[in-house]
Every structure is written in C-alpha cells, then in structure tokens.
Amino acid sequence: xxxxxxxxxxxxxxxxxxxxxxxxxxxxxxxxxxxxxxxxxxxxxxxxxxxxxxxxxxxxxxxxxxxxxxxxxxxxxxxxxxxxxxxxxxxxxxxxxxxxxxxxxxxxxxxxxxxxxxxxxxxxxxxxxxxxxxxxxxxxxxxxxxxxxxxxxxxxxxxxxxxxxxxxxxxxxxxxxxxxxxxxxxxxxxxxxxxxxxxxxxxxxxxxxxxxxxxxxxxxxxxxxxxxxxxxxxxxxxxx
Ligand code: SF4
Numbered sequence: 001x002x003x004x005x006x007x008x009x010x011x012x013x014x015x016x017x018x019x020x021x022x023x024x025x026x027x028x029x030x031x032x033x034x035x036x037x038x039x040x041x042x043x044x045x046x047x048x049x050x051x052x053x054x055x056x057x058x059x060x061x062x063x064x065x066x067x068x069x070x071x072x073x074x075x076x077x078x079x080x081x082x083x084x085x086x087x088x089x090x091x092x093x094x095x096x097x098x099x100x101x102x103x104x105x106x107x108x109x110x111x112x113x114x115x116x117x118x119x120x121x122x123x124x125x126x127x128x129x130x131x132x133x134x135x136x137x138x139x140x141x142x143x144x145x146x147x148x149x150x151x152x153x154x155x156x157x158x159x160x161x162x163x164x165x166x167x168x169x170x171x172x173x174x175x176x177x178x179x180x181x182x183x184x185x186x187x188x189x190x191x192x193x194x195x196x197x198x199x200x201x202x203x204x205x206x207x208x209x210x211x212x213x214x215x216x217x218x219x220x221x222x223x224x225x226x227x228x229x230x231x232x233x234x235x236x237x238x239x240x
Contacts, residue, residue, distance in 0.1 A: 008220065009182040012159065013189070015216040016196040023195035025188075026139045030111050030118070031095075031104050032061050033136045034125045038091040040081030051081035055092075063096035063104065091126040098125055111142035118142060131172055138194060141187045145176055146194050151201025158205060158223035 027033055032052075039055050040048040055061070058077050059069050066074070074089035081088060099107065102121055110118035115137050122133040131153075137143030148156055150168075153175055157164045162175030183190060204211045210223070218224045 009179065009193075010184070010189075012217055012220075013193045013196055016200055017192065019216055020196060020199055023192055023199070025191065026195065028140050029061075030107050030122065030136050030140050031063070031099050032056075033139060034095050034099075034122070034128060035061055035066075035092060037127050037132060038088060038095055038125075039078045041083055041088060043082040047080065047082075051078050054078070054080075063099040066092055066096035067100070095125050108140075111137055111140040113142075115142040130169065134176075135194065138187070138190055144183065144185060144187065144190065146179055146183065146190060146197070148172070148175060148194065149198055151199075151205075152194060152197035153201075154207060155197045155201045155205045155217075158210070158221060159217060160220070160222035 027036065035055065036048065036052045040051045043051075055077055059065055059074065069077075071086065071089045071093065074092060075085040078088055078092070079085045107118065107121065110121065119133045119137060122128050122136055123130070128136070131147060131149060134143055134145050134147030135149065136147075138145065138147040146152065146156070153172060156162065156175045156179055157171060161178040162171060162173075164171050165174075200215075200217075204215050212218055212221075212224050212227075215221070215224070
C-alpha cells in the first residue's frame, strides 16, 4: 500500500515536470534566502529576483555590509520590490543584526547538521515562519519535507493531502503530515517537487478559479472529483 501511494505523488510530480519542464535549482544559502524573502513584498518571482540581484550587486549580502548601509539608501536599492521600501529596509537591517549575532557560517553549518536547531533560528528572522523555515532548510539540503508555500499548499490540499481550514498553520501542518509518508529521501526531487507544485498553484490551480480543464492532475484530484460529482445530474453514473 505504501509503495502504491508513493508512486502516486511521484507520478503527479512527473506529470507537472512534463508540463513545465525541469525547474532551475534555487539559491542554496540560508542567509541569502532570508534576504530574498525580505527584500520584496507581494511581487512576482521575477521582480523579487531582480531586486535581490540589485541588492547583491550594490550592497552585497554580508550582514556587516547591509548594516553599514543607511536605511534610506537601502530602501532606494530595493525600491522596486513592492510596497513600503523603508519597512523592508528595516527588516534587512534586523535580519543582518541577527545574522551577526548567530554567525552566517554557523547558520550554514546548522542547516545541514542540525536542521531542528536551524529551524528555530530561522524563525527568528523577519518574515520567516514555519513554511519559510522549512523551505530554506529544503533548498539548503538540510530538510526532507516539501516546505510548500501558499501556492503549493493549495495544490496539495486540493489533491487530497491534508484538510483546508481557516487556520493557515493547521492547514499547513495537515498537508505536511499527510504528504510525508509519500516523500522520498532524494532532496533534489523534493526541491523540484516544491518548485513544480508552486508553479502549478500560481499558473493553473489558482485560488479563486482553478483552471482544471488545463490540469494534468484531474485524475484522482479530490477537489476536482468533488466538483464533478456535484455537477452531475442526480442518478447519473460517473463517466456516463
Ligand atoms: S484538477 Fe483542478 S483543483 Fe485539482 S490540482 Fe488540477 S487545477 Fe487544481
């Protein structure tokens, strides 16, 4: 039985990879991932990456370099990253301050050698909760979960992993727990699965109106099958 369910998630991810292609591996440095998270707000991935590159090029990603940069100048460097650049600049200072306290090298070591300890530290950085910490651990190859963001989480829950509720952390935990037994220990696969589920949630399995007619995962999708059953005339058989 376990083999069959493991095959199901792997097959679904394989279908997504067929659709979208193999994703480019993400950055793998824990402090840079913290900066990436905080340098922009409510913008798409492309703009976030552009803002991060400008930060890296003009200021650098060393905590001392960030702290030496006055807030108005830092806010100007990251100005294209959405709302409240001054507030985002303050968060970068807060993150740099904590990175100096912990030590970037220590953080890099902990994500690989002691993920549970690293997770606690990561959650002290601005903008990093359970999902963010899990994602950073995964990208740095210290975690063995999917660490789904909100887009990937929506896909997982609709497919049938976990239960949606008005309590986001509870929904997150339920999906993480429900998918865990099917996950392999191949970190590269897990990273790709995270990226593919996220992209699918952004482009097809959208929050308000999922585009199920364009989805390669309809077969076995709990959400899709429930809607299909509701729209069938009373008394008719599935597929009739
Ligand atoms: S069938 Fe629809 S609800 Fe299910 S994963 Fe695809 S887009 Fe999302």
